[in-house]
Amino acid sequence: MSAEVIPLKRKELEGSIEPMLSLTAHGMNQVNQVILDRMQSEVPLIPALAGHLISGGGKRLRPMLTLAGADLVGYSGTRHYKLAAAVEFIHTATLLHDDVVDGSDLRRGKAAANIIYGNPATVLVGDFLFSRSFELMTEDGSLKVLKILSGASAIIAEGEVDQLTAQRKIDTSEQRYLHIIRAKTAALFAAASRIAAVVAECSDEQEQALDEYGRNLGVAFQLIDDALDYDSNAAAMGKDRGDDFREGKMTLPVILAYARGTEEEREFWKAAIGGFRTEDEDLDHAIQLIERHQAVSDTKLRARHFAQRAIDALSIFPDGKARRAMTQAALFAVARGY
Amino acid sequence: MSAEVIPLKRKELEGSIEPMLSLTAHGMNQVNQVILDRMQSEVPLIPALAGHLISGGGKRLRPMLTLAGADLVGYSGTRHYKLAAAVEFIHTATLLHDDVVDGSDLRRGKAAANIIYGNPATVLVGDFLFSRSFELMTEDGSLKVLKILSGASAIIAEGEVDQLTAQRKIDTSEQRYLHIIRAKTAALFAAASRIAAVVAECSDEQEQALDEYGRNLGVAFQLIDDALDYDSNAAAMGKDRGDDFREGKMTLPVILAYARGTEEEREFWKAAIGGFRTEDEDLDHAIQLIERHQAVSDTKLRARHFAQRAIDALSIFPDGKARRAMTQAALFAVARGY
Numbered sequence: 153m154s155a156e157v158i159p160l161k162r163k164e165l166e167g168s169i170e171p172m173l174s175l176t177a178h179g180m181n182q183v184n185q186v187i188l189d190r191m192q193s194e195v196p197l198i199p200a201l202a203g204h205l206i207s208g209g210g211k212r213l214r215p216m217l218t219l220a221g222a223d224l225v226g227y228s229g230t231r232h233y234k235l236a237a238a239v240e241f242i243h244t245a246t247l248l249h250d251d252v253v254d255g256s257d258l259r260r261g262k263a264a265a266n267i268i269y270g271n272p273a274t275v276l277v278g279d280f281l282f283s284r285s286f287e288l289m290t291e292d293g294s295l296k297v298l299k300i301l302s303g304a305s306a307i308i309a310e311g312e313v314d315q316l317t318a319q320r321k322i323d324t325s326e327q328r329y330l331h332i333i334r335a336k337t338a339a340l341f342a343a344a345s346r347i348a349a350v351v352a353e354c355s356d357e358q359e360q361a362l363d364e365y366g367r368n369l370g371v372a373f374q375l376i377d378d379a380l381d382y383d384s385n386a387a388a389m390g391k392d393r394g395d396d397f398r399e400g401k402m403t404l405p406v407i408l409a410y411a412r413g414t415e416e417e418r419e420f421w422k423a424a425i426g427g428f429r430t431e432d433e434d435l436d437h438a439i440q441l442i443e444r445h446q447a448v449s450d451t452k453l454r455a456r457h458f459a460q461r462a463i464d465a466l467s468i469f470p471d472g473k474a475r476r477a478m479t480q481a482a483l484f485a486v487a488r489g490y
Numbered sequence: 491m492s493a494e495v496i497p498l499k500r501k502e503l504e505g506s507i508e509p510m511l512s513l514t515a516h517g518m519n520q521v522n523q524v525i526l527d528r529m530q531s532e533v534p535l536i537p538a539l540a541g542h543l544i545s546g547g548g549k550r551l552r553p554m555l556t557l558a559g560a561d562l563v564g565y566s567g568t569r570h571y572k573l574a575a576a577v578e579f580i581h582t583a584t585l586l587h588d589d590v591v592d593g594s595d596l597r598r599g600k601a602a603a604n605i606i607y608g609n610p611a612t613v614l615v616g617d618f619l620f621s622r623s624f625e626l627m628t629e630d631g632s633l634k635v636l637k638i639l640s641g642a643s644a645i646i647a648e649g650e651v652d653q654l655t656a657q658r659k660i661d662t663s664e665q666r667y668l669h670i671i672r673a674k675t676a677a678l679f680a681a682a683s684r685i686a687a688v689v690a691e692c693s694d695e696q697e698q699a700l701d702e703y704g705r706n707l708g709v710a711f712q713l714i715d716d717a718l719d720y721d722s723n724a725a726a727m728g729k730d731r732g733d734d735f736r737e738g739k740m741t742l743p744v745i746l747a748y749a750r751g752t753e754e755e756r757e758f759w760k761a762a763i764g765g766f767r768t769e770d771e772d773l774d775h776a777i778q779l780i781e782r783h784q785a786v787s788d789t790k791l792r793a794r795h796f797a798q799r800a801i802d803a804l805s806i807f808p809d810g811k812a813r814r815a816m817t818q819a820a821l822f823a824v825a826r827g828y
Contacts, residue, residue: 194648196655198648245617253614254610277651278617279583279587279646279650282643305620306625312617313536313611313614316610
């Protein structure tokens with residue numbers, strides 16, 4: 153018997169979004185058609201503003217989860233296209249409102265909608281897309297889907313308000329932080345995945361498994377997002393580097409660096425998160441402290457933990473193209489942070 | 491045969507909200523209970539901010555329409571309490587977002603939520619209430635109600651964006667203005683009334699009649715609101731006097747005064763609506779021009795026309811306490827402008 157170990161190929165370790173893109177390519181064309189059709193309005197500013205964000209190179213990861221989930225459970229109908237579009241509309245509405253809330257300048261590397269069209273129109277077009285998403289769900293007619301997505305929407309808003317409350321609060325715990333990102337990010341990932349099982353009339357166990365996949369993936373996704381804001385190695389992203397820092401957001405890299413810091417370092421963090429140290433040199437210092445305590449790399453390890461849980465949640469489903477694509481996507485979601 | 495004419499009592503001409511209040515008193519207690527229960531959240535800022543507006547002395551006219559409509563058609567169940575609360579949540583969400591959009595300082599005579607809690611929290615709590623309203627509808631389980639209210643919500647957002655587009659545009663026509671207020675205000679009045687017929691499983695004709703009542707009442711209501719912003723006789727209202735003027739909103743008093751004005755007056759209006767004449771003395775001048783052309787009193791006459799159409803829409807229903815209360819309420823809605 154040979155003791156030779158065959159190493160995993162780099163690609164397999166890092167995961168890839170390609171199998172997911174290829175799995176959902178046909179369906180996403182249908183979803184994109186619904187999105188384009190239903191963002192129309194007789195009021196021209198609405199499709200103009202919505203289109204700025206919607207055509208702005210988003211990954212459309214959430215509707216992709218619905219499509220992949222449907223494939224995983226062998227659903228052969230077409231209801232999921234409209235529902236996946238509804239999911240993307242909820243997401244787009246929250247992005248528009250987030251940009252107003254955060255006073256963002258950039259989104260996906262372009263000027264944020266609020267910068268071009270102003271806060272008022274951005275808030276209202278968010279409301280429009282949110283309403284449209286409920287129109288789409290109502291047309292589909294599943295009260296169970298409506299319950300899942302209206303519940304998720306309320307939880308997202310709660311998470312966003314909670315995040316606002318925690319802003320500039322240096323004593324925010326990791327537990328509180330996880331609670332916030334479960335609400336503001338993971339709830340919609342979970343709902344997007346879960347509704348695939350609902351339209352396919354799967355067992356509760358399958359529904360639950362898809363929910364777990366989405367939920368853990370969402371947590372991993374947000375952890376990586378928050379890590380990248382302090383990652384000195386990260387390539388330029390779509391958002392302004394150091395946004396979280398200047399806004400005094402208590403994300404995990406800061407929570408870990410503060411917890412592990414010396415008295416002197418903690419004084420710095422109190423001042424920085426309090427909004428009194430927000431210059432570029434302060435950001436540089438923050439990144440140094442975060443590196444000193446492995447706070448970014450440990451945030452990424454936490455993300456890997458949740459990605460693995462997402463992958464393991466799929467174990468009740470038979471191996472196949474869909475499951476492999478969803479596994480690769482989860483690995484990829486955290487690998488973008490490595 | 492006596493030629494004596496018995497004059498209508500002043501009270502009957504002016505209408506009164508009292509019969510409506512008394513008709514819906516018991517039901518509104520139930521509705522208020524649902525509102526209080528369902529605005530709760532584990533995130534304390536949410537009930538604090540929502541409660542500021544919700545306990546802030548609003549008339550809750552829209553849920554009252556649902557209750558009065560239910561009484562009118564003889565509905566004896568309890569489903570309408572939850573749905574009336576959903577209607578009020580949609581309304582409250584739009585008020586919160588409006589205050590952000592308009593940069594309001596005052597709402598119902600108190601500091602607006604955005605002034606106390608800031609724009610970010612105000613936007614997000616609006617989103618929360620909006621989501622909650624769809625949760626309430628989903629719990630009720632009527633897809634027809636969901637269709638009516640999700641459709642109305644999208645139309646409200648369209649109307650608000652349209653109003654934004656028309657802002658500072660002196661060439662806005664009366665027709666465009668009516669289109670905007672039908673969307674931003676009357677759509678929810680119509681939906682609130684209509685859903686009473688839906689829960690009571692009325693005929694299409696009855697459903698349509700309640701829709702017409704609410705829609706025309708909503709138009710009348712908004713016309714009076716817009717008239718009062720320029721009414722030199724109006725008692726102090728909950729909002730800052732002259733808000734519409736300073737924001738360059740093209741409401742009917744301005745549209746009429748501009749249409750009927752001399753060249754010189756039109757030049758003034760162009761400058762004022764364009765945002766170049768917004769001092770107190772400019773507002774005084776605007777009110778003078780509006781009075782010169784009977785633009786406020788004619789706006790009120792337009793309102794009376796729509797109130798009368800609302801009242802006549804009820805003619806298919808038998809006379810009785812509910813119909814009389816709804817008639818009196820429509821008269822009252824316009825009389826507050828006299």
